[in-house]
Amino acid sequence: MNKVMSNKFVIALYILPALLLILVLVYVPIVLTGYYGLMDWDGIGEMSFIGLENYTRLLSDPKFWGSALNSLLLAIFSGVSLIGYLAISLVLAAKIKGANLLRKIYLIPMLLSSVAIAQLWLKVYHPINGLLNSFLVNIGVDNPPSWLANPDLVLGAIFVPIIWQYAGFYILIYYAALKNIPDTVIEAAKIDGASPLQIAYRIKLPLILGVIKVTIVLSFVGSLKYFDLIWVMTGGGPNGASEVIASYMYKQAFNSYNFGYGSAIGFALLLLCLLATVFIQKLTKSDDDIQY
Amino acid sequence: MYKKKVTAISLLLMMIVSIVLSACGGGGDEDNAGTTDGGGDDQKTVKFMHLWPEGSAKQHNMIVQDIVNAYEEENPNVKVDVEVLSNDQYKEKIKVLASSNQLPDVGLTWAAGFMEPYIRGEKFTSLDDVLEGDLSDSFVAGTVDAFSSNETAYGLPLELNIAPIYYNKKIFEDNNLEVPKTFEEFKNVVTTLRKNGITPITVGNREPWTGSMWYMYLADRIGGPETLTNAINRTGTFEDPGLIQAAEELQNLVDLDAFVKGYNGLGNEEAKGPFMNNQAGMYMMGTWELPNYTTNEDVPQEFRESIGFFKFPTYDGGKGDINSFVGGPGVGLFVAEQSKVKDEAKDFVKFFVQRWGERSVTDAGVIPATKVDTAELDLPQMYIDVLDELNNASNITLYADVQMSAAAAQEHLNLIQSLFGKEIPPEEFAKQHEQVLEAED
Numbered sequence: 235m236n237k238v239m240s241n242k243f244v245i246a247l248y249i250l251p252a253l254l255l256i257l258v259l260v261y262v263p264i265v266l267t268g269y270y271g272l273m274d275w276d277g278i279g280e281m282s283f284i285g286l287e288n289y290t291r292l293l294s295d296p297k298f299w300g301s302a303l304n305s306l307l308l309a310i311f312s313g314v315s316l317i318g319y320l321a322i323s324l325v326l327a328a329k330i331k332g333a334n335l336l337r338k339i340y341l342i343p344m345l346l347s348s349v350a351i352a353q354l355w356l357k358v359y360h361p362i363n364g365l366l367n368s369f370l371v372n373i374g375v376d377n378p379p380s381w382l383a384n385p386d387l388v389l390g391a392i393f394v395p396i397i398w399q400y401a402g403f404y405i406l407i408y409y410a411a412l413k414n415i416p417d418t419v420i421e422a423a424k425i426d427g428a429s430p431l432q433i434a435y436r437i438k439l440p441l442i443l444g445v446i447k448v449t450i451v452l453s454f455v456g457s458l459k460y461f462d463l464i465w466v467m468t469g470g471g472p473n474g475a476s477e478v479i480a481s482y483m484y485k486q487a488f489n490s491y492n493f494g495y496g497s498a499i500g501f502a503l504l505l506l507c508l509l510a511t512v513f514i515q516k517l518t519k520s521d522d523d524i525q526y
Numbered sequence: 527m528y529k530k531k532v533t534a535i536s537l538l539l540m541m542i543v544s545i546v547l548s549a550c551g552g553g554g555d556e557d558n559a560g561t562t563d564g565g566g567d568d569q570k571t572v573k574f575m576h577l578w579p580e581g582s583a584k585q586h587n588m589i590v591q592d593i594v595n596a597y598e599e600e601n602p603n604v605k606v607d608v609e610v611l612s613n614d615q616y617k618e619k620i621k622v623l624a625s626s627n628q629l630p631d632v633g634l635t636w637a638a639g640f641m642e643p644y645i646r647g648e649k650f651t652s653l654d655d656v657l658e659g660d661l662s663d664s665f666v667a668g669t670v671d672a673f674s675s676n677e678t679a680y681g682l683p684l685e686l687n688i689a690p691i692y693y694n695k696k697i698f699e700d701n702n703l704e705v706p707k708t709f710e711e712f713k714n715v716v717t718t719l720r721k722n723g724i725t726p727i728t729v730g731n732r733e734p735w736t737g738s739m740w741y742m743y744l745a746d747r748i749g750g751p752e753t754l755t756n757a758i759n760r761t762g763t764f765e766d767p768g769l770i771q772a773a774e775e776l777q778n779l780v781d782l783d784a785f786v787k788g789y790n791g792l793g794n795e796e797a798k799g800p801f802m803n804n805q806a807g808m809y810m811m812g813t814w815e816l817p818n819y820t821t822n823e824d825v826p827q828e829f830r831e832s833i834g835f836f837k838f839p840t841y842d843g844g845k846g847d848i849n850s851f852v853g854g855p856g857v858g859l860f861v862a863e864q865s866k867v868k869d870e871a872k873d874f875v876k877f878f879v880q881r882w883g884e885r886s887v888t889d890a891g892v893i894p895a896t897k898v899d900t901a902e903l904d905l906p907q908m909y910i911d912v913l914d915e916l917n918n919a920s921n922i923t924l925y926a927d928v929q930m931s932a933a934a935a936q937e938h939l940n941l942i943q944s945l946f947g948k949e950i951p952p953e954e955f956a957k958q959h960e961q962v963l964e965a966e967d
Contacts, residue, residue, distance in 0.1 A: 278624045281648025360796070361788020380788030382732070385949060388791075471732060472790045473944040488618065490933035491643050 264504065287492035298499065301470075301477040302506070304389060308432035308478065309394065309457035309510070315397045316385060316449055323408035324434050341402035348399070352466035355395040382468055385475035392464055392476055399463065400456075404449055411442040439484035447518045455507045456513060479503045480486075498516060528817065567601060570867050572874050573630035575609045577857070585890035588890030589926065593881045597874055604870050624649045629862035631871040632878075635681050637672035637855050638928045639773040641934055644860075651863040656872050657682075661879065668914065669855045669895040672924055680878050681858035683895035684886070687812035688853030688915070688922060689739050690835040692819065697807045697918040698723060705834075705836045707848075709747065709775070712839045717786040719807045719868070727779075728786040728806040730797030735927050736940040737789075737946050739810055740779075742852045742926055743838040744772035751921040757963065758929045764959040768845070773945055773952035778947055790947050810838075813912050817891035820906035835908070847920055854924040855895050930963075937962045 271288050275281040292298055322340070326333045343351065358365045361380035361457025370378040381391040415438060423433050439446075461480035464470065470477035470485065483503065574594070578586035587610070609630065611619055615632070623629050629649055635641050644650050657670065657679055666686055673681030698704070698715075701722055706712035715804045719726040731737040745754045749768020756762030757769060779785070786800055787794065800806035802818070802825070818825050819833040840848050859878060861871045883896035888903055895910065899914050927935040941958055944950040950958075 250613070276643040276647070277621060278643045278649060325648070326854045356796075361791060362786070380791050383788045383791030383947065385947065469732065471734075471940070471943055472947050473949065485936060488621070490936045491931075492933060509547070 263299055267497045268501045270494055271501045273494040274332045275494040276491040288495050292498050292502055301479050301482040305458050305478045309454045311393050312453045312457045316453060317403060319404040320408055323405050323412055327409055327412035340405050343399050344402035348462040349466050350396055350401050352463045359391060383472060387524055388468060392467055396463055407449055411445040415441050439471060451511055451514050453509050458507050459503060556810050570870050571605045571607050572609045572867055572871050575630040575633040575644050577611055577613050577634055579610050579612050589889055589915055590886050593878055597877050610844040627864055631862055631865040631867055632875055634857040635859055635860045636857055639931050645675045645680050648863050649665045650860045653679045653682060656876050666895055668898055672855050673858045681860045682875060683855035684860040684882055685856035685892050687814055687856060688851040689810055689812050691808050691810045692833055692835045693808045694832055695833040697836050699894040706839045709839050709841045716782050725786045725800055726784045727804040727808045728797045728800045730787050730792045730794035731789045731946050732791055733794045733944060734942040736794050737942045738926050739852050741776055744775050746850050746923055747767050747771045747846040748844040749843040751850045765956045770952045770956045773955045777948055790943055813893050816908060821891055849919055851919050853922050854928060929967055933960050
């Protein structure tokens with residue numbers, strides 16, 4: 235078998251299918267999107283080349299930057315919420331009663347599709363007979379806000395289900411990483427007289443730092459290109475108050491028939507995500523590789 | 527050694543098989559396309575795509591199927607290949623098909639703004655030759671125009687809807703209210719209902735085309751029937767005093783607390799709830815809602831009997847009259863320009879339109895775009911009333927978001943949401959419209 239694997243031809247043979255798929259399905263469309271971004275195209279008729287006009291328009295489009303700001307807010311918000319997930323996983327990973335059940339409960343939202351979650355939360359936020367407003371009326375609030383109709387509240391109202399949706403995913407990742415820490419290390423620390431907080435902060439966290447870095451990138455980039463839940467719940471409204479880059483891109487390309495401009499937005503989104511990834515990796519870079 | 531070779535060869539085989547299999551998957555479409563042109567004289571296939579799935583639009587689906595069957599019977603050498611998608615899927619797919627020149631021979635399209643890029647891209651063929659002769663007279667005046675560009679018809683309308691205000695007769699009675707004839711009376715109805723703890727009007731303005739109709743009626747009654755249309759087609763301006771005043775009056779309604787709580791966050795279906803549950807007095811919607819108030823057995827009969835409709839009241843000193851409506855044709859049939867069986871497709875379209883009219887109104891409760899003789903049909907009273915109103919209509923203003931180009935429509939809908947939310951003053955509302963429409967020119 236070793237001999238087969240060292241054969242160049244076989245190596246190429248192994249790599250080729252995946253490479254082809256990824257080229258055709260990912261890289262070629264990326265290049266094409268960048269190319270369409272140079273066009274004035276309604277998606278149906280003839281294209282005409284307009285150079286960088288779409289991209290210059292993008293730079294001075296207040297709606298794009300408004301949506302980019304919303305995306306960034308979401309990214310920061312989900313980044314901060316990672317701390318909460320981490321805290322929960324630390325508790326779950328300690329051998330407490332019912333941790334197993336709790337872990338499963340946290341995971342359930344992840345099993346629902348985004349559209350189902352959106353429908354669920356639409357009911358929660360319903361201005362008249364929604365769960366939240368019914369509760370508020372019952373505890374004596376006279377005129378509870380219409381969460382999704384108020385431009386000042388809508389963004390926050392939408393962040394909550396998104397955080398809720400991904401909690402299970404990150405908790406699961408942290409939980410698995412924490413479980414991987416050998417008991418011997420923890421025991422040694424205990425014998426040395428470390429308090430549980432010290433163990434968590436000085437031992438467990440540094441040991442799973444690699445995983446934490448990955449989750450930061452995942453949540454940040456995932457938030458930047460977030461689309462589905464927002465699209466179903468508000469469609470970016472009212473009047474753009476909950477618009478994110480991806481929903482703005484969709485509207486431009488498919489509702490306004492500006493396929494060229496939509497492509498330019500898509501390409502810009504890709505660049506932003508790449509930048510964010512590089513930036514975060516730089517920011518969290520550390521040389522010391524931990525060995526158990 | 528031998529074993530290794532076997533491993534290598536079997537891996538190679540696996541790869542080849544998988545590549546061949548994936549190639550087959552890609553080839554499927556080509557085969558389908560081949561049947562359209564390969565038929566020759568004896569057997570031709572017309573591909574027809576529509577948006578009435580059996581599940582959600584059973585009656586429509588059945589009528590289409592019947593018409594297709596009848597057509598195939600009369601024309602044994604033509605086979606109609608039907609593909610059904612749901613509304614939203616349809617909208618997306620038709621766009622993708624158009625850009626790759628694979629439109630079905632016959633399909634459905636929406637009027638004006640939606641069609642524009644397809645006409646510009648020469649995807650739809652002219653249907654003027656189909657309209658020659660007796661067919662053009664059978665359409666309600668003006669409906670074909672919405673599917674025309676430069677005097678050439680590219681689509682044949684199937685439906686025609688106007689938007690009256692439906693109201694709950696029982697709620698009106700309980701509160702000693704009468705159908706308002708003027709806007710002042712209308713405001714009085716609103717305040718009375720609100721005072722008595724009933725939601726006066728329900729509207730789902732998360733989908734702002736619903737709120738747009740309210741604005742359009744105010745614009746019509748205050749500024750006259752042509753003002754808004756002229757502003758959109760650039761013979762007029764959106765900063766017309768009538769249009770600004772209409773925006774003001776709309777915000778006055780908002781101040782009167784006329785609309786259901788959280789209207790900007792509710793979808794149309796959600797907003798319909800309070801009306802269907804006797805919790806809201808009024809609801810403005812297209813006449814496609816009629817079955818819910820007449821024939822739909824899923825709605826309690828008591829409720830159906832308590833619903834009536836009235837025309838948007840007149841405005842004191844305004845230029846519009848009470849018989850002017852907001853509305854327009856829904857979907858229409860197109861024939862693809864690159865179709866290889868154009869003659870058959872056109873023939874089928876003609877056949878379809880002729881059969882559709884009567885059956886659609888009796889079986890599916892659709893108000894067709896072709897003229898219907900109400901005397902000969904057994905219809906619920908509300909239908910007869912609506913059809914009579916249609917006959918007396920002085921004007922039908924096509925929905926603003928349909929009149930505008932797609933990009934301007936998007937902006938219009940956003941601004942409608944802001945107007946309802948009082949985030950924008952009326953002058954600014956008009957000014958931003960003017961800018962968007964100006965930029966398009």
